Amino acid sequence: MKTVTIQLGTLTCPSCVLKIENAVKSLDGVEKESVKVLFNSSKAKFDFDGKKLSVEDAEKAITALGYEVKKSQVKAK
Amino acid sequence: MQRFILSKKNHITLVSAILIVIGFTSELGFKNEAVAVWTLVIASVLGVMPIAIQAYQALKVKVISIDVLVTIAVIGAFFIRNFEESAIVTFLFLFGAYLEQRTLNKTRSAIKELTEMAPESALKQMPNGEFEEVDVDEVDIGDILLVKTGAKIPVDGTVLSGEGSINEASINGESLPVSKEKGGAVYAGTILDNGTLQIAADRVGEDTTFGKIIELVEEAQDSKSEAERFIDRFSKYYTPAVLLLGIVVWAFSRNLELAITILVLGCPGALVIGVPVSNVAGIGNGARHGVLLKGSEVINDFSRLDTIVFDKTGTLTVGNPSVAEKKYYGDHIDEALGYLASIERESDHPLAKAVLEEIGETTLSSVESTEVVKGGGITATVDGHRIAVGNVALMERENIALSEQAKADIASFEQSGNSLVLTAVDGELKILMGIRDQIRPGVKEDLQRLKKLGVKNLVMLSGDNQGTVDMVSRELSLTEAYGNMLPEDKSAYIKKLIDEEGQIVAFVGDGVNDSPSLALAHIGIAMGSGTDVAIETSDVVLMNSDFSRLPHALGLTKATARNMKQNIVIAVGVVLVLLSAVFFSEWMNMSIGMLVHEASILVVILNGMRLLRYKLR
Numbered sequence: 001m002k003t004v005t006i007q008l009g010t011l012t013c014p015s016c017v018l019k020i021e022n023a024v025k026s027l028d029g030v031e032k033e034s035v036k037v038l039f040n041s042s043k044a045k046f047d048f049d050g051k052k053l054s055v056e057d058a059e060k061a062i063t064a065l066g067y068e069v070k071k072s073q074v075k076a077k
Numbered sequence: 078m079q080r081f082i083l084s085k086k087n088h089i090t091l092v093s094a095i096l097i098v099i100g101f102t103s104e105l106g107f108k109n110e111a112v113a114v115w116t117l118v119i120a121s122v123l124g125v126m127p128i129a130i131q132a133y134q135a136l137k138v139k140v141i142s143i144d145v146l147v148t149i150a151v152i153g154a155f156f157i158r159n160f161e162e163s164a165i166v167t168f169l170f171l172f173g174a175y176l177e178q179r180t181l182n183k184t185r186s187a188i189k190e191l192t193e194m195a196p197e198s199a200l201k202q203m204p205n206g207e208f209e210e211v212d213v214d215e216v217d218i219g220d221i222l223l224v225k226t227g228a229k230i231p232v233d234g235t236v237l238s239g240e241g242s243i244n245e246a247s248i249n250g251e252s253l254p255v256s257k258e259k260g261g262a263v264y265a266g267t268i269l270d271n272g273t274l275q276i277a278a279d280r281v282g283e284d285t286t287f288g289k290i291i292e293l294v295e296e297a298q299d300s301k302s303e304a305e306r307f308i309d310r311f312s313k314y315y316t317p318a319v320l321l322l323g324i325v326v327w328a329f330s331r332n333l334e335l336a337i338t339i340l341v342l343g344c345p346g347a348l349v350i351g352v353p354v355s356n357v358a359g360i361g362n363g364a365r366h367g368v369l370l371k372g373s374e375v376i377n378d379f380s381r382l383d384t385i386v387f388d389k390t391g392t393l394t395v396g397n398p399s400v401a402e403k404k405y406y407g408d409h410i411d412e413a414l415g416y417l418a419s420i421e422r423e424s425d426h427p428l429a430k431a432v433l434e435e436i437g438e439t440t441l442s443s444v445e446s447t448e449v450v451k452g453g454g455i456t457a458t459v460d461g462h463r464i465a466v467g468n469v470a471l472m473e474r475e476n477i478a479l480s481e482q483a484k485a486d487i488a489s490f491e492q493s494g495n496s497l498v499l500t501a502v503d504g505e506l507k508i509l510m511g512i513r514d515q516i517r518p519g520v521k522e523d524l525q526r527l528k529k530l531g532v533k534n535l536v537m538l539s540g541d542n543q544g545t546v547d548m549v550s551r552e553l554s555l556t557e558a559y560g561n562m563l564p565e566d567k568s569a570y571i572k573k574l575i576d577e578e579g580q581i582v583a584f585v586g587d588g589v590n591d592s593p594s595l596a597l598a599h600i601g602i603a604m605g606s607g608t609d610v611a612i613e614t615s616d617v618v619l620m621n622s623d624f625s626r627l628p629h630a631l632g633l634t635k636a637t638a639r640n641m642k643q644n645i646v647i648a649v650g651v652v653l654v655l656l657s658a659v660f661f662s663e664w665m666n667m668s669i670g671m672l673v674h675e676a677s678i679l680v681v682i683l684n685g686m687r688l689l690r691y692k693l694r
Contacts, residue, residue, distance in 0.1 A: 010182060013142075018140050018142070
């Protein structure tokens, strides 16, 4: 299990948070309970299974929604 | 393609504004219907594109967002051929979003300033001995780093060689540089003002003190109170409910215009953004002023504080006893001081340290035939003189006559809560010192400020004897003060306040032995100088354990809580007024609704921004 923190472009509407949350949760290999999208610091944090999902896939899912991904940091748990 | 359109959102907004102006001038000025209709149609289509894309993306992940409502409303307006409305609504929505982003960035600026102080690169020693610049993420514990003048210290570490002075304002708010040499501890995020250092990395990244501060603040600004979670749940169902309401109205009245107007008016904008905006601005202000607030629950509790319970030693008082008053009798005082220092140097009594600090540099002599008198003091022979150092009882035992003046001094010293150290040379009293733990400078004024801000009770609990406690209490005009308290007595007292009297209680104490009380109180504030402990255990962290920031913290949380309430009132009020206007008045339409909505969002953001400038008068 790994933890990733993705720095996003500035989030402006709280409904963006909901969108990103749902999109990330729907990815295979993501620990659903761990998904946290921080509105003010514009970050997404979640735990995932490195065998099922790569960070790039998660980034792609977010950019597909129209949000900018600035930087990702992965930590082994 | 989708991303291209979204990235050009600001351009689209501008173009659509120009088209709208052209449209209206040709209609009103030149009575040219055809041109007017076409420009407005183009403006609408152009404007609705980014909104529709966002709506589509939201629907894909099963979210009915504001974009969905607006998109349907604009398509509806097309159906009834109301191109003016569709053009203006899309423009206002886009322009509003642009302004929101700009102003939101402002409210977040204070915290951003903090996170931007995080070090990004480091000069790391490579296997070949050379130093190379690497990203700070690539530094591991044990690595050897070189820090040059003007650079940020990249990690928490220990100085291996070199010396320099460091500005540690980023972690403790202290702007005076501290000089460091071999063996000294350095902290990530602090700046080397001059000199060059080689350091070994002890803690890196998020584990450094600075990393913890940043993480704390970032988590805090997005932590949610019960009320906010309620709003979140509410808005999740609110938007679909508005959509449903629109459909129902349309189904029954067959009035498409009314239905789409409801969609626009029902947008929840200001409600969902109002509270987070106050929160982030309040926490940002605190971060700038050396007060870290751990989240909006803390803000809520702190703002409604009834009672603050203080530990005495190290919190209200400095923590290490020092000589507060002294008197000399007769002559040859310098010699007497030398004898006193010579004797105290060999003692590990707590008062001895205070005496030595007071005397400072002096000539020391060798001490012979030392005798410790239990409950009295010490007698010894120094340079052939018989010296007695201790309390009044010792002086009596040694048959030392005390003058009337000395007796009066002793009485007055005792009255002010001092422990006494008398020194007699060859049977004659020479020195009288009164030693006590002194009250922190400025604490009295700070406590008064707290009272003025509406704290009802200021209570002090201490392990010290009741006499000393009463003394401090009187000087600081506290509400209540109890001595002889063990840590468990303190936590029992706090439990009683909370459970039986229903008060909201903050506890201020040192982070180590008062941790039960810190955990039990609604708000725990640790004063320990060990920054790590203070950060972990406190709900409110005062940088550098600076007591004087407490009034600012209280005032700020009050202002922030007030600000949140104002924003909720504004947001709810606007929705109520708009919805009642659409049913009961003639003048309400989509454009006005959108205008009022966007305006209300800006109002709550601007209102939140006021907190950034908050200062305790």
